[in-house]
Structure formats: C-alpha cells, structure tokens
Amino acid sequence: MGVPDEPSEDERRLGDLGRRLDDLERRAEATGTLKRKAAAPPNTALGSALTLSTEFLAAVLVGGVLGWFADGWLNTRPILMLVGLVFGIATGFFGVFRAARRMQAEDAEKAKTAPALPPGDDEDEA
Numbered sequence: 001m002g003v004p005d006e007p008s009e010d011e012r013r014l015g016d017l018g019r020r021l022d023d024l025e026r027r028a029e030a031t032g033t034l035k036r037k038a039a040a041p042p043n044t045a046l047g048s049a050l051t052l053s054t055e056f057l058a059a060v061l062v063g064g065v066l067g068w069f070a071d072g073w074l075n076t077r078p079i080l081m082l083v084g085l086v087f088g089i090a091t092g093f094f095g096v097f098r099a100a101r102r103m104q105a106e107d108a109e110k111a112k113t114a115p116a117l118p119p120g121d122d123e124d125e126a
Contacts, residue, residue, distance in 0.1 A: 043103055055099050056092035063088020 007015070028034035067084020071077045 043107060048103055051103075052096050052099055055095045059092035059095055060085065060088040063091060 025034065063084040063086075064081060065084070067081035067087075070080040070084070074080065
C-alpha cells in the first residue's frame with residue numbers, strides 16, 4: 001500500500017492556522033496595532049568596527065600560520081611565513097573592503113525606506 005498524497009487532518013488544520021495567523025499579523029501591522037518587524041538590526045559603529053577588525057585579523061593570522069607551518073615542513077624559515085603574512089594582509093584588506101561595501105549598501109537600502117524628516121527639524125541649527 002502506498003502513502004496517500006493528501007495531507008492529514010492535522011496538517012490541514014496546522015496550515016490553516018498558519019495562514020490565519022499570517023493574515024492577522026498583516027492586518028495588525030496595517031492598522032498600527034502591531035509594529036512592523038525590522039528586517040535586520042541596524043549597524044552600530046562598534047559592531048561595524050568589530051566586524052571589520054575581526055575580518056582583517058583572521059586573514060592575517062591564517063596567512064601567517066599557514067606560512068609558519070609551510071616553513072616548518074619545507075625547512076625554509078622565515079621566507080614562507082613572511083609570504084603568508086603578505087598574502088594574509090592583502091586578503092584582509094580585500095575582505096575588509098568587501099565587508100565595508102556590503103555594510104554601506106545595507107545602510108543605503110535602509111535610508112531609502114526610512115521616513116523623511118519634516119522641514120525645519122534640523123538639530124544642528126541653533
């Protein structure tokens with residue numbers, strides 16, 4: 001005997017409940033009863049700095065350690081470690097540049113959807 005293709009009664013009820021909850025959430029967001037969920041938490045300056053520094057440090061450490069092990073294996077100290085450090089630094093800069101561009105694109109996308117300030121609400125003007 002084969003397994004029936006139809007979902008069981010429990011699966012149908014669960015699917016119906018999920019659809020009803022989604023509909024209720026959309027209506028609550030539309031009326032303002034429920035705040036909209038943020039897509040992602042905003043980037044903070046400290047979080048961005050930690051992300052970029054970790055990206056750079058990891059690349060330099062991996063390059064240096066791989067060069068150090070290759071030096072020990074081939075008995076060429078310290079040439080391959082220095083080469084590994086140079087490649088690690090280059091990779092670190094490239095990774096930091098990529099991460100910074102991604103963060104900048106995310107911030108620009110958030111700025112597009114942010115509400116505009118009404119004219120005359122500048123805090124800089126005294």
